Amino acid sequence: MTNLDSAFASLADPTRRAIISRLCEGPKSVSELSDPFDIALPSLLKHVRVLEESGLISSVKVGRIRTCKVETHALQATKAWLQQHITTWEERLDRMEAHIETMKRET
């Protein structure tokens, strides 16, 4: 799996997107993260692990507390892929529009 494969796959789950949302407000411990979620801690930890493996978040354990933070370069990379393709498509539309204008003027 490339980084994009695993980043997009990680983002395909609503709980994992909600974890990203909360971490974008600031780093949080796993127990703080689990608060609003009605899921068992092992399930939450599994999502955290998937997000870590895809590089979208990282975590550090100090004593008994594991603190997670978002890694925005991975979010940026997925956004960049989308932006690049949207731009390609928009440029094509612009070229088509210009072509139609030229045809109009010539007839």
Next chain:
Amino acid sequence: MTNLDSAFASLADPTRRAIISRLCEGPKSVSELSDPFDIALPSLLKHVRVLEESGLISSVKVGRIRTCKVETHALQATKAWLQQHITTWEERLDRMEAHIETMKRET
């Protein structure tokens, strides 16, 4: 599955991302699409179907030819989700920076 779930899941595959890439240059028939890919037509059609179900592309069959095109609003929606979260994170950094500046001035 929400739209975001299925859009992100669709984008997690390199062949499907390559199909999106090619369709951003313009609509293509399934046989044109299959040209650069070293995969059997049924496999390609499976990817096309996944992309259609997620709303990232659409296709129309006229006679024996099925033509696919990209649906950029679905690409835009996934990009918007990412952009919104990157912005939240950047605003947090800005607030932290301002706070540190204030603290520096006060000491």
